[in-house]
Amino acid sequence: MASLTVRQLDDKLKALLRLRAARHGRSMEDEVRVILKAAAAGREALEKFEPPAPPAMAVRRPASPIAADARRVLLIIGGGIAAYKSLDLIRRLQDGGAQVRCILTAAAQHFVTPLAAGALAGERAFTDLFDARSEFDVGHVRLARDTDLVVVAPATADLLAKMAGGHADDLAGAVLLATDKPVLLAPAMNPRMWAAKATQRNLAQLVADGVRVVGPNSGEMAERGEAGLGRMAEPREIAAAAAAMLRAAGPLSGTRVLVTSGPTREPIDPVRFIANRSSGKQGHAIAAAAAAAGADVVLVSGPVDLPHPPGIAVVQVETANEMLAAAERALPADVAVFAAAVADWRVERVGRGKLKKQHGEPRALALVENPDILATIAHLKKGRPRLVIGFAAETDDVVANAKEKLAKKGCDWILANDVSPETGIMGGDSNTIHLITATAVESWPPQSKDDVARQLVERIAAALQDEKR
């Protein structure tokens, strides 16, 4: 049988496979195995195939259910007592929305096990340069490249020396030599080893090579009676430094993005309100994807039942008027995406006390129109974002109505979607989008709201890039 490697697949297939693998927390090769196994069992099985249950130690997924913000971190765990903290670091990185893959050096395995690291990461940990399974599977060069950031924690004196000298006699060394991605070191060693001329020389070389360093901190060492500079930075400090590096490397780094999301709630009296069924899933996913791409994001959100996406400034509002005020305060911004389902009307006179039932005719509520937040910002003479994007939720003539809306609201792009009840889009997890610009209509395939968010962010990054040219 001819052999086929993932590398030989075409880019589109590779991208789909990467997405599927990321969703299941598996390597691309493991994902292919799962697909082939199911296919061998018959087509029906392919549809019904359930991924194997995660280990009982429970794989922790990012705190946010939104996967659009998933960035890849390759964590190299070196052999020092601080390695136990690296298990906590895996969680912290995941809480920040990253997918983590681990490599353990031989020395690291005296302190923590590949099983523990793999169970927490949700993917087996890699240990051996000469392990045929790893090399056929992923290979050290792929490990080095299929990531957005490499973190070395603890970075021992020996690892620093190896890196500075370009040694590649084990998996960690080979990966560090082969990577073209940013590298973050969290040194940890005895204070005398840290102060040693050789260590400082190696460190200076690595910094000159472009490697970033977090810590070490000062304090008690594991060895009794020893104290000084050499404690590994705390996992939360390392995770924060990693998040900052991931943002800086993203295609939207240096841009400010405003996103509105969720419904608004227009009060009738102190206990009643007018609202709608918007879940905020699409807007939140866009905010998360923009942040993952390095943007500085302000999310103005109506009341939703979703966690705040990591690393984002969230302004919570209730009414359309509050949403407009918060959006205006968030300016200037380079890009503004209006994904909120804003109530068109509010009650003219909000009851100061709870409205009472009347005998006879039911009471009529007089309504007044709410401000159109998208149109207001899109028509700004001064301080208009470079790219203003709206949504059009339609139930019929989706594209025609959206084109009309583009002109009426004065925005640059409209993402139109069919929200007829039978589509299940409102409150659901998937979306079918037509992207309407001044010159074109592009129909995207049905996909998850996270994927819509990612695709939109890619388009935004490309548009801003084109503008610069």
Ligand code: C5P
């Ligand atoms: O007019 P319609 O509600 O269909 O327009 C939808 C688009 O306009 C969405 O992008 C929505 O966020 C935005 N909008 C707004 N303020 C309103 C009404 C809609 O920003 N009052």
